[in-house]
Amino acid sequence: MLEQLLPALKQTFGYDTWRDGQAEIISATLSQRDCFVLLPTGGGKSLCYQLPALHLPQVTVVVSPLMSLMKDQVDALIANGIAAAFINSSQSREDILEVFAQLRRGELKLLYVAPERLLQPSFLARLSEVGVSLFAIDEAHCVSQWGHDFRPDYMALAQLKQHFPQVPMMALTATADPGTQQDIVQQLGLQGPLIYRGSFDRPNIRYTVQEKFRPLEQLLAYLKQQENNSGIIYCSSRRKVDELAAQLQERGFKVAAYHAGHDAINREQVQDAFKRDDINIIVATVAFGMGVNKPNIRFVVHFELPRTIEAYYQETGRAGRDGVAAEALLLFDPADIVRMKRWLEAEENPERAEVARQRFQSMASFAEAQTCRRLVLLNYFGEARQQPCGNCDICLNPPTQFDATETAQKALSCVYRVKQNFGLHHVIEVLRGSQNQKIQEYGHDKLSTWGLGKALSHDYWLSIFRQLIHFGLLQQDITQHSVLRLLPAARPILRGEQPLMLAVPRLQTPQKSSAKPSQQQYDRALFARLRSLRKALSERDDVPPFVVFSDATLIDMCQKLPTDNAAMLAVSGVGYTKLSRYGKEFIQEIGDYLANSVTSLLE
Incomplete structure (x- = not known):
């Protein structure tokens, strides 16, 4: 069955191969098995239910938490030539009735809806009339009380198994620790599910x-x-x-x-x-x-x-x-x-x-x-x-360690000299020899530690003090306006009985490093031109630019330089629908750029 889906993968979505886990998940779904899918953002979760939806006999209902998310996903599906719609409170009554009419006529492959509306008795009754092939629960961590974005309405989705006991369910999330994963499976009542846990790594x-x-x-x-x-x-x-x-x-x-x-x-x-x-x-x-x-x-x-x-x-x-x-x-x-x-x-x-x-x-x-x-x-x-x-x-840029014993002794001694009654910035000002009014009022300009650290910047000392706090030598007393207090571990440092290594403070904004070469080897000037073209076409069609083509697709164009339809279809993310809609303009832009580049070289 998966072999039969490969043409649709390329023709509709523009991809030649499966990403990790997709083949296994799609195969289980087509076998009417429940699935729990944990894949990182950008790992291809949506395709796990969107592609099967094209081949399932009835509609796939996607539970989505936000209206804007529904609209974006539906726009992207329609741009790929897929019959999809959403129902939410942003629509007029006439718009919603039209979607219901499309459902009755069997014209929709995917329907996006929020959990609150889905669980209304009248909505469930309509779905029972038209039939459902698959429920996909997106952002499934919202189901779990231990999830970081728990939503009570999501917990009620367990009712779906009572109303549609034979319809498989797919729960998808990018963010769930082991406890939350178990809770999602239990709360939704998934039965003998395929559990696919992809890598959390986002190497890019x-x-x-x-x-x-x-x-x-x-x-x-x-x-x-x-x-x-x-x-x-x-x-x-x-x-x-x-x-x-x-x-x-x-x-x-x-x-x-x-x-x-x-x-x-x-x-x-x-x-x-x-x-x-x-x-x-x-x-x-x-x-x-x-x-x-x-x-x-x-x-x-x-x-x-x-x-x-x-x-x-x-x-x-x-x-x-x-x-x-x-x-x-x-x-x-x-x-x-x-x-x-x-x-x-x-x-x-x-x-x-x-x-x-x-x-x-x-x-x-x-x-x-x-x-x-x-x-x-x-x-x-x-x-x-x-x-x-x-x-x-x-x-x-690994942290560089240095022997900070003497530096720490100056800092700790200063805390002691001000009688552990002042906060971080005041202590630093004493160390740096400030003559501000507060220091003079308290006579701190007469202390033996006054000016001991004037050779170092305020930010440098701030980093040192933070590390001393982190290592348990100092404490900020939040009950007393965050004044600095010495802790027992500071005593052997002050007495010189124990050395201390700290990280050299990083005070500058790190310069932008070049990312991995495999991700960056493309013509930036051509990319800028293709991005401008994408923006113009998106405004013409009244869709966001990424619905036309993603940055990854534009980069692949810059690397492959397609100048005809066959070459354009070899670009990742270009299927037949996108080719017919946008291929001519991008082929023309690339051709003009290459011609101008040759002319410049000859002049």
Whole structure:
């Protein structure tokens, strides 16, 4: 049966081969078996139910949590010549009745719907009349109370097995630890399911954690390296989102803010402008979440520490869904840990509070790690790896250690001299010999430690103090305005009885490294021209640019340089429908570029 599907894989979706797991999952689905599918974002989950849907006799119902996500997926399916529709509250009554009419006539292969509407008795009755071949539960981690984005409406989906006992169900997610995986299978009542757990690894994403000193300056330096690429910047509060978006707009970036405090119309306009490449950057809270169906996001920045590794993994996973090189930058201030622990104390359910604390501690450990970032992520999700990835900040620029005994003694002595009654920045100002009013009022300019560290910058000392806190030599007392306190482990360092090695502070924004050569060997000038053509065609057809072709497809064109239909069909992501719709224009653009290149060489 799978051999019969290969032509459709190429003709409809434009791919020559299966990705990992797809053949096994599709085969089980066509045998009417339940499936649990864990694949990373960009790993080809959607194809696992979209391709079988073309060959199943009745409609495939896809449960999706967000209206914007439904629309994007339906637009992409229609662009590939597949009969698909959605039903949600954004539609008029007439639009919904027309979709129901298409269902009755057997014209639809896929129908996208939210769980709340799906479980309405009248909706279930209509589905019973027309018949269903498959239920696909997307973002299935929403089912589990242990999932990072639990939604009560998803739990009720277990009712589907009562109403449609013979219809197979496929649960799909990119983000679930072992406990959440088991809970999904149990909550949905999957019966003897095929369980496919793909790798969590996203090798095209480069993970970088940068210590936060002057966050706006660090962010601006990073964005200047991005060359107008699409990206998301996550902040923890609405106030910070609006403030940062305004600061970036003032500096000429094409950026917009997105959070739940904005009205629905504004949020929809911002998301639409981002999908259509009219703006490059979204500054958002996590409200800008699962509805992001834009494969050419090249970077994700976390301006503050996320609450869980699951959230961090899913949010960074929105970068590089097309498989092209992408980056994830986390700006980390250890003080975020203290603030987050305070927030966690508000959780009233003791069991959930304990789980939340454990998950946050894992996130904090990731940020503070001195080992390969990818290894920390993969081992957290139960994917045992020992080999460093070679594509994170730790692998590309390993921390340099130095004998910091004398430096630490200066820092610790200064905390002692100010009687352990002052915070981090005041102690640093004393060390650096500041003459500010507060230091003079307290007579701290008379201390023996005043000016001992003037040769080093404020940011350098900030990194040193953070490491001393991390190593358990100092503590910030949150009950007393975060004043610094000496801990017992500091005593042997102060007495010179024990040496101390610390990491050399990294104070500069790391320069943009070239990504893996296999992902970057293509003509950038031609790519820019093809991207401009894609934008023009998307505006003509009133669809987002990625619905025309993904960045990965444009890169493959730049590498293969197709100048006729047969060569264009050999490009990954080009099927017969896309060829007939867009092939002529792209072949013409490539031909003109090659001709101009030859002319330039001859002149």
